[in-house]
Amino acid sequence: MAIGYGLVRTLARWVLEVFYRRIEIVGIEHLPEGGPLIVAANHQNALVDPMLLLGLVPRPMVPVAKAPLFRHPVIGPFLRMVGALPVLRRQEGNVDPARNRETFAAVSAHLAAGGAVLIFPEGTSQPEPTLMPLRSGAARMLLEAEAATDGALGVALVPIGLVYHEPGTFRAGRALLTVGEPVPTGDCLALYRNEPDGAAHRLTDRLSTALRRQIVEADDRETLRLLRALESIAHAGGPPDARAATARTAWMQGAMRAYRHFREHEPARVASFRAAVERYLSDLERAGLSDRGLAQPYSAGDVVRYALRAATSLLLALPAAAWGMASHLLPYTLTALTLRRIKPEPDEEATYKIIGSAVIYPLCWLVEGWLAWKLGRGPLLALFAVLLVPTGFFTIAWRDRLERVGRDARGFFRLLVERDLRRRLGARRQALLDELDALARLVPDAVRAAPPDGRA
Incomplete structure (x- = not known):
């Protein structure tokens, strides 16, 4: 599992660093470096949530995932590579309690060995920036593992809040992970001996409060x-x-x-x-x-110098950017058309874009590689293969700069033409x-x- 986990972790980090403009993680000092651990996080961005946590949290974690995902042709293999554990939910029908008991037993064994488990206690992803009522699974996993060893494990329950800005928008979105202090569990362990349900509910309520401290809840x-x-x-x-x-x-x-x-x-x-x-x-x-830019004064000379520098850098970089655009235009367009037809929910948009790209881009690259071979044989195919990835990243950076320069140019023009605009906006x-x-x-x-x- 170690090799598979490392591959998935590296791939997740790489994909998300390309997709999002900025990713931050704060409070990592609250995460124990060793010992049994349950990480509980809110769930607002479908499969991107576990990708972020597996990619950025330094400790290897075994995710608990809903059972149907293991049958997914793209997602299932990755879940097995990281050693994920399936959990059956009532809404999926035909729930065999023995299957979930096996999962709980596997979690207890993993915690007893000093491992870490990742769980989303809301039970499902949803698009609005609010925390849904938590299910008691995370609390019961901790309490059962501790009860099996008479409370000798010392399992840490750490809340991690996931906060997004434009989570489904490529290169415009941002993600923030806030790691909270471990949730106190001592009194719940004592209560569990006589009132297991009461202990689970108390710990679940405490976890809910801890998660709310890490996120920003809004109506929409x-x-x-x-x-x-x-x-x-x-x-x-x-x-x-x-x-x-x-x-x-x-x-x-x-x-x-x-x-x-x-x-x-x-x-x-x-x-x-x-x-x-x-x-x-x-x-x-x-x-x-x-x-922020409204408070900065600009003269006509400043605007001209900025425009000349920006235009020069964009023109010099245009050949490499054009090669990258030509190599990636077909898969980019097909992915966009596919998403337009599927019309995913807001919390699934980033997931569909990433999964769609993982399938469509390699297929298109194979077709383009075949065309390069037909047109120029080995030399053109080698050039295409060597430049494929670096020009892709270069094109992303070039496009970001082009959009920024275009926005700045529009703003400069408005400020120069409407001399009173800065004062009016500043007053407002x-x-x-x-x-x-x-x-x-x-x-x-x-x-x-x-x-x-x-x-x-």
């Missing part, structure tokens, strides 16, 4: 997008440590608690504020500007900050100190 993805934008506006001029991922998460958690409070007690005011934020962000996007930005500050002063202490689910 649009609310979460606005919340992220507002956090960026509020802290644009702050010191670097104020921009740490943990600080951003804590700020947004508090802001969501305040938002829910005002939506109940001052709905008109908070609705007006939200609409103003939406209009401001929309106008920035149409102008090709960012909130300041008005948003003033209203945000006024609302913050009205937040009751009970709301500020509310539990992690955001409800006072």
